[in-house]
Amino acid sequence: MLIHPQFDPVAFAIGPVAVRWYGLMYLVAFVQFLWLGRYRIRSRPGVMSVEQLDDLLFYGMLGVILGGRLGQVLFYEPGYYLTNPLEVLAVWKGGMSFHGGFLGVLVAMAAWSRKHRMNWWDVTDFIAPLVPLGLAAGRIGNFINGELWGRIADPSLPWAMIFPQAGDVEPRHPSQLYHVALEGLLLFSILWLFSGRPQPRRAVSAVFLIGYGACRFITEFFREPDHGIFGQSYTVSMGQWLSVPMILAGLALLIMARREKAL
Numbered sequence: 058m059l060i061h062p063q064f065d066p067v068a069f070a071i072g073p074v075a076v077r078w079y080g081l082m083y084l085v086a087f088v089q090f091l092w093l094g095r096y097r098i099r100s101r102p103g104v105m106s107v108e109q110l111d112d113l114l115f116y117g118m119l120g121v122i123l124g125g126r127l128g129q130v131l132f133y134e135p136g137y138y139l140t141n142p143l144e145v146l147a148v149w150k151g152g153m154s155f156h157g158g159f160l161g162v163l164v165a166m167a168a169w170s171r172k173h174r175m176n177w178w179d180v181t182d183f184i185a186p187l188v189p190l191g192l193a194a195g196r197i198g199n200f201i202n203g204e205l206w207g208r209i210a211d212p213s214l215p216w217a218m219i220f221p222q223a224g225d226v227e228p229r230h231p232s233q234l235y236h237v238a239l240e241g242l243l244l245f246s247i248l249w250l251f252s253g254r255p256q257p258r259r260a261v262s263a264v265f266l267i268g269y270g271a272c273r274f275i276t277e278f279f280r281e282p283d284h285g286i287f288g289q290s291y292t293v294s295m296g297q298w299l300s301v302p303m304i305l306a307g308l309a310l311l312i313m314a315r316r317e318k319a320l
Contacts, residue, residue, distance in 0.1 A: 067071040080267035082198030086191030120165030128157010193241025199232035207232030239272035257318035266307025
């Protein structure tokens, strides 16, 4: 049976400054965003400039970090942070909500689009395929930290893993890697291929919403249930509840996009 490797969360230290793997995964996410974004700009001249892409990343970083942390505080652990308010600032320890980060990015993209006088949907359609690999990097950071472990698994499962951080010796699903496979690699492949051909406005954004929501809903079945507001455990997890509106919004957007194309 596999045992989580218990990686040192600190990748390296420079004097008193410790650089953690979790933070490095965010750096990987931002670098791949720039790399893929520049590729898309070269293949689609006129969408935006490289300078605009750099500015867009800055806005996105603010949205991800602020929104992700606030989402973790408000959606998942309000009771804990209410009694430990200074921990809200300790982002290097992990604890970022995708759904909160997603909302933060939407607000940041609205501000960026207004600044550059671009259609908001054109911006979200452009960045949607650049997101999944960054999500995968974040989940790898979760795995390195040994956090967000999965539910108890059948011991005969070849990749069942013991996570000492869980406080027991039960074999569990390495659900972080399921997130990497579905929300990261699979969703990236779908969006990259889908956006490689001309699509009506909103369609790529719609497929992202549907794809992420569906992948997240599935992976939550294998993840240890989140403790939501005031420490309650949910039969349907908080991650699943928050994914349902994404799927519904994505379906509505896709219908709108197809109808406008038909007109």
